[in-house]
Amino acid sequence: MKEKLVLIGNGMAGIRTLEEILKKDPDRYSMTVFGEEPHPNYNRILLSSVLQGDADVNDIVLNDYDWYAKHQVSLHTGDPVVKVDTKKQIVTSASGTQCYYDKLIFATGSNPFMLPLPGADKEGVIAFRNIKDCETMIETSKNYKKAVVIGGGLLGLEAARGLLNLNMEVNVIHIADFLMERQLDEPAGKMLREELEAQGMKFHLKKNTEKIIGKNRVEGIRFTDGTSIDTDLVVMAVGIRPNIELAKQSGLKTDRAIVVNDYMETNVPNVYAVGECAEHRGIAYGLVAPLYEQGKVLAEHICTRENTITPGYQGSIVYTQLKVSGVDVFSAGKFQDNEQTKAIRVHDEFEGIYKKVVVQDNKVIGAVLFGDTADSPRLLQMMREGQDISNMSKVAILPSENSSDSKVSPVATMADSETICGCNGVSKGDICTAITERGLTTVEEVKQCTNASRSCGGCKPLVADLLAFTTGEAVTNTKEPMCGCTDLTHEEVVAEIRELGLSYPREVMNVLGWNSDEGCSKCRPAINYYLGMVDPIKNKDDHTSRFINERVHANINHNGTFTVVPRMYGGVTNSEQLRKIADVADKYNIPLLKVTGGQRIDLFGVEKEDLPKVWGDLGMRSGSAYAKALRTVKTCVGEQFCRFGTQDSIGLGIELEKKFEYINTPHKVKMAVSACPRNCAESGIKDFGIVGVEGAWELYVAGNGGVDLRRGDLFCKVKTKEEIIDTISAFMQYYRENARYLERTSHFVERVGLDHMKKVILEDKENFKALIERMDIALSNRKDPWKEIVDSEEKQKELFEKKQVEVMK
Numbered sequence: 001m002k003e004k005l006v007l008i009g010n011g012m013a014g015i016r017t018l019e020e021i022l023k024k025d026p027d028r029y030s031m032t033v034f035g036e037e038p039h040p041n042y043n044r045i046l047l048s049s050v051l052q053g054d055a056d057v058n059d060i061v062l063n064d065y066d067w068y069a070k071h072q073v074s075l076h077t078g079d080p081v082v083k084v085d086t087k088k089q090i091v092t093s094a095s096g097t098q099c100y101y102d103k104l105i106f107a108t109g110s111n112p113f114m115l116p117l118p119g120a121d122k123e124g125v126i127a128f129r130n131i132k133d134c135e136t137m138i139e140t141s142k143n144y145k146k147a148v149v150i151g152g153g154l155l156g157l158e159a160a161r162g163l164l165n166l167n168m169e170v171n172v173i174h175i176a177d178f179l180m181e182r183q184l185d186e187p188a189g190k191m192l193r194e195e196l197e198a199q200g201m202k203f204h205l206k207k208n209t210e211k212i213i214g215k216n217r218v219e220g221i222r223f224t225d226g227t228s229i230d231t232d233l234v235v236m237a238v239g240i241r242p243n244i245e246l247a248k249q250s251g252l253k254t255d256r257a258i259v260v261n262d263y264m265e266t267n268v269p270n271v272y273a274v275g276e277c278a279e280h281r282g283i284a285y286g287l288v289a290p291l292y293e294q295g296k297v298l299a300e301h302i303c304t305r306e307n308t309i310t311p312g313y314q315g316s317i318v319y320t321q322l323k324v325s326g327v328d329v330f331s332a333g334k335f336q337d338n339e340q341t342k343a344i345r346v347h348d349e350f351e352g353i354y355k356k357v358v359v360q361d362n363k364v365i366g367a368v369l370f371g372d373t374a375d376s377p378r379l380l381q382m383m384r385e386g387q388d389i390s391n392m393s394k395v396a397i398l399p400s401e402n403s404s405d406s407k408v409s410p411v412a413t414m415a416d417s418e419t420i421c422g423c424n425g426v427s428k429g430d431i432c433t434a435i436t437e438r439g440l441t442t443v444e445e446v447k448q449c450t451n452a453s454r455s456c457g458g459c460k461p462l463v464a465d466l467l468a469f470t471t472g473e474a475v476t477n478t479k480e481p482m483c484g485c486t487d488l489t490h491e492e493v494v495a496e497i498r499e500l501g502l503s504y505p506r507e508v509m510n511v512l513g514w515n516s517d518e519g520c521s522k523c524r525p526a527i528n529y530y531l532g533m534v535d536p537i538k539n540k541d542d543h544t545s546r547f548i549n550e551r552v553h554a555n556i557n558h559n560g561t562f563t564v565v566p567r568m569y570g571g572v573t574n575s576e577q578l579r580k581i582a583d584v585a586d587k588y589n590i591p592l593l594k595v596t597g598g599q600r601i602d603l604f605g606v607e608k609e610d611l612p613k614v615w616g617d618l619g620m621r622s623g624s625a626y627a628k629a630l631r632t633v634k635t636c637v638g639e640q641f642c643r644f645g646t647q648d649s650i651g652l653g654i655e656l657e658k659k660f661e662y663i664n665t666p667h668k669v670k671m672a673v674s675a676c677p678r679n680c681a682e683s684g685i686k687d688f689g690i691v692g693v694e695g696a697w698e699l700y701v702a703g704n705g706g707v708d709l710r711r712g713d714l715f716c717k718v719k720t721k722e723e724i725i726d727t728i729s730a731f732m733q734y735y736r737e738n739a740r741y742l743e744r745t746s747h748f749v750e751r752v753g754l755d756h757m758k759k760v761i762l763e764d765k766e767n768f769k770a771l772i773e774r775m776d777i778a779l780s781n782r783k784d785p786w787k788e789i790v791d792s793e794e795k796q797k798e799l800f801e802k803k804q805v806e807v808m809k
C-alpha cells in the first residue's frame, strides 16, 4: 500500500517538491493536492510577463491537468484546506472533503501585504500576486487611464512596467529615497530610476501614503505631507507576509513563518513546510531558487529509507534580477558597505554601467550590477564557493567591458560547476551533459530535460549560447543581436531602416518585431543614432533615447551637479572669453574651474536648472564634452610662435573644429594637429591625428588615448589643408555609416581593417566624392544645442524646470 501524502498549496514550491519526489521514488506515495486558486500549477514569476504583454495566461502553466492525471495526483482546485487535525492526521477542505495523510506538506506561500490605510477596501485597490490580480489590471486598463503603484521594489516596478504597456499613466509611490533599496545601493537605485523615467514611469520618492480617496471606487491617494494625486487604480506592492494562519490554528510552531529544521520538518510529526511559508534558521525566503532547493531536500528526506542521513538544507545565497525589458540589474548577497568591508567599483555614466563588488576577509560577499550583468554568474559562484580572492587582481574580479572580447559568449569561459540557471540551480556541466548525452537541439528541450530556464527565463540567452557552444556551432560566429529586445544585429537594423524607409524609433521597434514596446538603454540610443545618420535632414532627434548627459547637454557629476564645457576652437581663447567665464563662475558660485587635456576650461558644479542661464551668460558655443560627436581639436602652437613649426597647426585645428562640430558620430571623436613630428598635441593617440612634415601633412587615424591605448595608423600623406579636410570628411562619413553605435574608430578600424579603409576611401575616387557629399548634407543640418535651448523657453521648461508632479491640496 502506498503511503498517503497531502500537499496544501498548489503553488511553485509545493508542486516542485512533488516533481522531485516523482523523480526519486515515483511509486512511494499516493498524492493529493489542495489549491485555493482555481488553476493548475502555474509560474507565478511570469505574471509580470503576462501583464507586460509578453505571455498569455495559458503560456505560464507549469503542469497542466494532464500532468496530475498522468502521475495519479488527485487535485482539488478552488478548494482551500480549512482545518488540519494533526492527531488523527486528517485535513478538511472548504468544500468539506476530508483526507487522511501519512505525510503532510504545507506550501501555502505568502499573502501580499496590504497597507491598512483608510479607504484600502475601495474598488480598484488591489495587490499583484495571482492570475486574478493580473486580469483585474488588464480589464481596468480598458476603461481607465491612471494607475498608482505603491512600492518601488521588484514587484512594484514590474507591475508599473506592465501597466505602462497597457497604456496607463503610471505613478510609483516609494517610501525610501531610492528604488529597490533592499536590493540596490544608492547609485544603482538612482540609475534605475533614470532608466525607468525614460521609459515613462513617474516616481514619488520618500512618500508616505495616508489615505485612499474616492466614493466606492478609488479616485486618488493622499500623502502624509498633505499632497495627493488622482488615480483610477492602486496596486499595492509593499512586500509579502507568509501565509501561516492555518498552520497556527493547527498547532504548528510559527515565528515570522512556519519554523522548520534542515529537513523542512515542523515541530509536529509527519508535517513539513516548504516555500515562502517556511522559516529556516530565521529566514523566510521570497524567491524561487531557495524554495526549490528546499523542495529538493524535502523530497530527498521523505523518499529516503530509514536510517540514511541526508545533508539537509543549509540556507541559500539569494540573488535578484528585475524583469523589466531594457534594464539589466543584478543584486546578490551583502551588498551594503560597512567598516569590515571594502568594495571594487566601476561607474561609467556614459554607458550607464555601474558595478560594485563587496569584499570581506578576502571573499566576495555581495554585488550590485547595473547596465551590464554579464559578470553575475561568475560573482555568484565566487560567493557560493567562498573563494579566496587574495591572489586575484581587481581586473580578474571585475574585468572591464573592453578587456573581454565581446564577441565571445561568457559561457565559453565558465567552469562546469558554474550556475547557468539560478532559479533552478542548474550548472553548465549539467546542461552540457544533458545536451551531449540526450542529443538535445533546442532551448525548449534543455528546459524540459534540466529545468534550466523554466522559471524567470532570465537565463535563456545563456542556455541558447551553451547549446550553440556544445553542439559545435562556434559561438564567435553566432550573430550578435543589438540587445535583448531583438534578434537583429546592428547592421541588419540599419539595412531595414534604409530599405523600409523607417523614421521613428517606435516604428523601427514595431515594424522589426521588437519584443518590448519601449526598447532598452542599449537599443534606443542606437536606433536614434542610426535614424539620424540615414536621414540627417528629415530626422527628428528623440532626446528621450539619449543618455542623461546628452539629454541636458552637460556632464553629470557624482553629486548630481553638472559640468559646463564651452568650446574654445583649437584650444585658443582670449581675454573677453576668460572674463566672461570668470564672471559666470562668480555669479553662479561655480566651485571649480579646470583646464582640461582637450585645451579648454571646465566649469564644474553647476546646478541643473542653472544650465541654460550659464550658457546664455557665457555666450559661448557648446564644447560637446558630453556628446557622441567631435569633442576637441587639440593643437600645438605651430608656425605662429614655435621655432620648429613650419605649418599653421592652430589655423588648421580651428578650421577642422568649425567644420565638424556637432556632427553625430557612433562614439566620441577627438582630433589633434601638431605642426612637426615632435607632436606636442599628441596627434598619435587621437581618432584623427595630423602631423606636419616637410611641406605636407600626415594623417593618422584610429588612435586612442583612453582605456584601450592605441597608436594611430598612418592613413595618408597629403600636401594641402583642403586635402586633409576632404580625407577626414570621407573617413568620418564612412565611420558614421558603417560603425556600430558606441564603436570607437580604433575598434572599428581593427574590425574592418586599415587596408579596407584605404581601399574604399582613398582608392575608390567615386566613393570618396560621394562620402564627402553625404557628409556635407549631414553638416548642413547642425545647430549649437545650447543656443537652441537658450532661445527656446519651451525647451528650457521641458528639460530644466523642476517638475511639480503633485497636485497641492
Ligand SMILES: Cc1cc2nc3c(=O)[nH]c(=O)nc-3n(C[C@H](O)[C@H](O)[C@H](O)COP(=O)(O)OP(=O)(O)OC[C@H]3O[C@@H](n4cnc5c(N)ncnc54)[C@H](O)[C@@H]3O)c2cc1C
Pocket: 008, 009, 010, 011, 012, 013, 014, 034, 035, 036, 037, 044, 045, 046, 047, 048, 079, 080, 081, 082, 107, 108, 109, 110, 128, 129, 130, 155, 158, 243, 246, 274, 275, 276, 277, 285, 286, 287, 288, 289, 291, 321, 323, 423, 456
Ligand atoms: C508578479 C511576481 C513576480 C515574481 N517574480 C519572481 C522572480 O522573477 N524571481 C523569483 O525568484 N521569484 C519571483 N516571484 C516570487 C515567487 O513567485 C514566489 O517566491 C513563489 O511563487 C513562492 O512559491 P510558494 O509555493 O511558496 O508560494 P505560491 O506560489 O504563492 O503558492 C502557494 C499556493 O498555496 C495556495 N494556498 C494558500 N493557502 C492555502 C490553503 N489553505 N489551501 C490550499 N491552498 C492554499 C495559494 O493560493 C497559492 O496558490 C514573483 C512573484 C510575483 C507575484
Ligand SMILES: NC(=O)c1ccc[n+]([C@@H]2O[C@H](COP(=O)([O-])OP(=O)(O)OC[C@H]3O[C@@H](n4cnc5c(N)ncnc54)[C@H](O)[C@@H]3O)[C@@H](O)[C@H]2O)c1
Pocket: 115, 150, 151, 152, 153, 154, 155, 156, 158, 173, 174, 175, 176, 179, 180, 181, 182, 207, 208, 209, 237, 238, 239, 240, 285, 286, 287, 320, 321, 322, 323
Ligand atoms: N524579479 C524578481 O525577482 C521579483 C519580482 C517580483 C516579485 N518578487 C518577489 O515577490 C515578493 C514581493 O515583492 P515586493 O517588491 O512587494 O517586496 P519587497 O519587500 O522586496 O519590496 C517592497 C518595497 O515597498 C516599499 N514600501 C514599503 N512600504 C511602503 C509604503 N508604505 N509606501 C511606499 N513604498 C513602500 C519598500 O521600501 C520596498 O522597497 C518579494 O519576495 C520579491 O522578492 C521578485
Ligand code: SF4
Pocket: 636, 637, 638, 639, 642, 643, 644, 645, 646, 649, 674, 675, 676, 677, 678, 679, 680, 681
Ligand atoms: S609640435 Fe613641433 S611645431 Fe608644434 S609646438 Fe611642438 S615643436 Fe613646435
Ligand code: FES
Pocket: 420, 421, 422, 423, 424, 452, 453, 454, 455, 456, 457, 458, 459, 460
Ligand atoms: S535563472 Fe530564472 S529560469 Fe533560469
